[in-house]
Amino acid sequence: MKAIALFSGGLDSTLAMKLIIDQGIEVIACNINTGFGSTKDRLTHMKNMCEQVGAEFRSVDIRDEYIKEVLFTPKYGYGKNFNPCIDCHAKMFEVAKRKMEEWGASFLISGEVLGQRPMSQNRESLDKVLNLSNCDGLLLRPMSAKSLEPTLPEINGWVDREKLENISGRNRERQMELAEQFGLKDYEAPGGGCLLTDENFSNKIRDFIAHDTFEVADIPTLKYGRQLRLPEGAKLIIGRNAEDNAVLEAIENPKYIHLSTELVGPHAMLSQNASNNDRVLAAKLVLAYCKAGFEGEQTLDFGGVALSTVSDLSRNDAQKYFI
Numbered sequence: 001m002k003a004i005a006l007f008s009g010g011l012d013s014t015l016a017m018k019l020i021i022d023q024g025i026e027v028i029a030c031n032i033n034t035g036f037g038s039t040k041d042r043l044t045h046m047k048n049m050c051e052q053v054g055a056e057f058r059s060v061d062i063r064d065e066y067i068k069e070v071l072f073t074p075k076y077g078y079g080k081n082f083n084p085c086i087d088c089h090a091k092m093f094e095v096a097k098r099k100m101e102e103w104g105a106s107f108l109i110s111g112e113v114l115g116q117r118p119m120s121q122n123r124e125s126l127d128k129v130l131n132l133s134n135c136d137g138l139l140l141r142p143m144s145a146k147s148l149e150p151t152l153p154e155i156n157g158w159v160d161r162e163k164l165e166n167i168s169g170r171n172r173e174r175q176m177e178l179a180e181q182f183g184l185k186d187y188e189a190p191g192g193g194c195l196l197t198d199e200n201f202s203n204k205i206r207d208f209i210a211h212d213t214f215e216v217a218d219i220p221t222l223k224y225g226r227q228l229r230l231p232e233g234a235k236l237i238i239g240r241n242a243e244d245n246a247v248l249e250a251i252e253n254p255k256y257i258h259l260s261t262e263l264v265g266p267h268a269m270l271s272q273n274a275s276n277n278d279r280v281l282a283a284k285l286v287l288a289y290c291k292a293g294f295e296g297e298q299t300l301d302f303g304g305v306a307l308s309t310v311s312d313l314s315r316n317d318a319q320k321y322f323i
């Protein structure tokens with residue numbers, strides 16, 4: 001008997017997997033990559049948690065499908081920011097359900113806890129997720145199973161319902177107790193949670209879609225660097241540190257040209273279709289972030305085209321263009 005677990009790396013989904021593995025069932029931990037979550041740190045963390053409970057880790061990339069079908073048209077709307085949590089959960093279960101045959105699994109599990117998140121994990125939301133994903137009966141939530149309707153794996157006797165949990169609400173006491181009992185270590189997930197719940201990132205998406213069509217290749221351009229919208233509509237991205245610079249430099253996105261100078265300074269990207277005025281402004285703003293100590297006109301490379309200007313703007317001047 002095999003189950004697929006929706007796995008985020010958090011303690012609840014790890015415990016949910018352990019409860020099922022302890023009943024002699026093989027569990028594949030399925031992490032769904034929406035493009036707005038996992039960082040490198042988190043990936044290492046997720047693999048570590050899976051190892052501790054004996055689950056096999058797999059990741060499924062749904063970025064394109066997520067943008068086309070969930071992010072901008074959620075049936076149940078958004079949370080506080082750009083997070084379409086109910087539709088997002090439903091999409092994840094739909095994807096996991098699609099994988100069942102290929103991976104030889106008989107049911108699905110998740111670490112959802114009834115009432116833990118007032119908006120997305122109340123009884124009504126959990127039911128909406130079931131309806132939207134067409135997973136009714138197949139989706140077992142081991143952490144709150146005893147408070148929920150019996151599912152197929154319980155009815156068919158594949159899983160002993162009595163050995164599942166009855167957790168509800170925001171109190172984490174029982175989870176801590178279980179973590180201790182199972183000897184779990186390092187279960188605090190590192191940063192890099194879902195960016196869609198972040199106010200600043202949500203603003204960047206709003207700004208982007210007001211000017212352009214959002215595609216998978218645009219995700220990294222929103223994640224790194226200072227983000228500026230120039231007066232005639234161009235988008236300017238200026239690296240904040242070595243990490244940003246390295247990532248931005250490697251981005252190949254036809255919507256942007258790369259800006260570089262001979263000076264010591266950040267890597268920058270500008271909308272490929274920027275007007276002349278925005279190009280000159282972009283050059284001045286990039287120069288404002290270069291290491292001081294140069295004088296007179298400077299020449300910048302705009303994706304193979306040279307542009308010369310003086311540096312007469314400061315970093316303070318840049319502030320008004322920040323998204």
Ligand code: SF4
Nearest residue numbers: 083084085088089194
């Ligand atoms: S927090 Fe992000 S990943 Fe989690 S359900 Fe909401 S939108 Fe999806």
